[in-house]
Amino acid sequence: MTETALPLPVDGSGRVERMRAGLKRRHARETRFRLYGLLAIGVAVGFLLLLLGRIVEQGHSAFYGHSVTVPVYLDPARIDPTYPQGTNFELLAAEQALTRLGVADDAAGAKSRAMRALFSSELKFIAADRVEAEPALIGRTVRIVAPLSDDADLYFKGEISRDTPEAQRRLSDEQIAWLDRMRADGQIESRFNSALFARGDSTEPELAGVLGAVVGSSLMLLVTAVIALPLGVAAALYLEEFAPRGRLTDLIEVNINNLAAVPSILYGLLGLAVFINWMHLPRASPLVGGLVLALMALPTIIIATRASLKAVPPSIRQAALAMGASKTQTVFHHTLPLAMPGVMTGAIISMAHALGETAPLLLIGMVSFVPGVSLGLTEAGGALPSLVYIWENASERAFHERTAAAILVLLAFMVVMNGAAVLLRRRFERRW
Incomplete structure (x- = not known):
């Protein structure tokens, strides 16, 4: 149906007013349409920034890691120079680290195992490769730089808190105390995680790369x-x-x-x-x-x-x-x-x-x-x-x-x- 045209004055002023009102409504619709478009773009950009921000917030800590420098006496009685890969260098370093901290191990070796859990298994291969390349190191004390384990690394990144009840975290109070002392002694430092870009996948998080x-x-x-x-x-x-x-x-x-x-x-x-x-x-x-x-x-x-x-x-x-x-x-x-x-x-x-x-x-x-x-x-x-x-x-x-x-x-x-x-x-x- 069509609307009945209103009678117009002779001078046409009513037509002019209706045209102006129509133009005003059309410009208002165009303005609203632009605002809707800007709102849509703003919402899309906001969600994109939220997503990227959440990813960066969660993943930026993977680009750096913590390593430990431990002096290790390469005991000739425990190292086979013909097959250094068979030596448990992690346990050797853990026992000596406890001695330097003045902590006596128990008969079952639980404390040495707890200390060893703070070191990455990469320590064993680093030490074995050095001994294999230079057998004359046996009988001397060398400084081994190796990554911390994933749990110890997460502690220094704030992902594991000492305020959490001990039963609900993977590090004991004693292990946290050892980490704090080693960091105070300058043995632990933060550095760029080059392994993330230089290694393939691994079952151990601190060694995994892309x-x-x-x-x-x-x-x-x-x-x-x-x-x-x-x-x-x-x-x-x-x-x-x-x-x-x-x-x-x-x-x-x-x-x-x-x-x-x-x-x-x-x-x-x-x-x-x-x-x-x-x-x-x-x-x-x-x-x-x-x-x-x-x-x-x-x-x-x-x-x-x-x-x-x-x-x-x-x-x-x-x-x-x-x-x-x-x-x-x-x-x-x-x-x-x-x-x-x-x-x-x-x-x-x-x-x-x-x-x-x-x-x-x-x-x-x-x-x-x-x-x-x-x-x-x-x-x-x-x-x-x-x-x-x-x-x-x-x-x-x-x-x-x-x-x-x-x-x-x-x-x-x-x-x-x-x-x-x-x-x-x-x-x-x-x-x-």
Whole structure:
């Protein structure tokens, strides 16, 4: 229904007033719309900062650790120079540390075991390597610098409080007193945790690092890029520039759009069935992980590439054809170079999506514990998303701060990768 027009004065002043009122209402709606948009952006940025702040708050302590410097007398009676790795250097250092503190061990050796629990097992390997490299050290006192255990490290980071009842914490009052005395004597100091970036995974939190996962993710992304980018761009070129229009082409386009919305866990099931159970490729290897992520990235690359090709003005194609260029020359010399920024954008989105995926990797076995650093495509390896999953589900409390640190490393990895892709996109960008 339409409203009945009000009678207007002869001079038209009523019409002017209604126009002014309408403009005022329209400007008010536009102002409210802008405010709603700014509010939405503010809420999104607020939640993002809250998330990042919580991750940084929880994970920043993993970037530094505490080490202890202990003088150890290398007793010739307890060290076999032909096999120093068999010596319990941790117990040797613990007994001598108790002696320096003036604490007498009991008959059962409980106090020495309690002191040994404050040292990381890395002390044994550091001492053994030094003796193996220089057997003349046997019979002398050497200073060994080794990490503290995860519980002792958490105490100095404030995660374990002496105010908590002794039965509810993993350090006894006596162990805390020993730590305080050693710190007062200058034996304990805080330093940058280089092991976090120089080591692979470990069952002991103070020795665990992300290097193995970073290498595994890099190898997987390499496989993904080598397979998905050429296939995705080639498929998009054919569908957009060469394929005849018909039911088959329409069916392929619909299925590609549907594949982009398939849950990632289904790609993991596909990889498990095809690449592992049928093709018998190595389980939990970067090769299988890269193949699965390539399948997942293909629809995104194809869709983005096709959209970029459509955005190229038809006049570019017509001008090239008018100058005598063939269809293939027109596509590869003119259309594709102009569409390259959009192609790189699709590659950025697909690679970033692949980097953060966890569910497909869990199904192909990349949730298992892999110590050290694997450099082969067919060797069992890890990945940053699966490492985050493993550490978050670990029982040791010290792994939780390393989980947040691994998330920060993953975010930094994505920023570096996206930055490199943006630079490449600008490098290939052409304007018309």
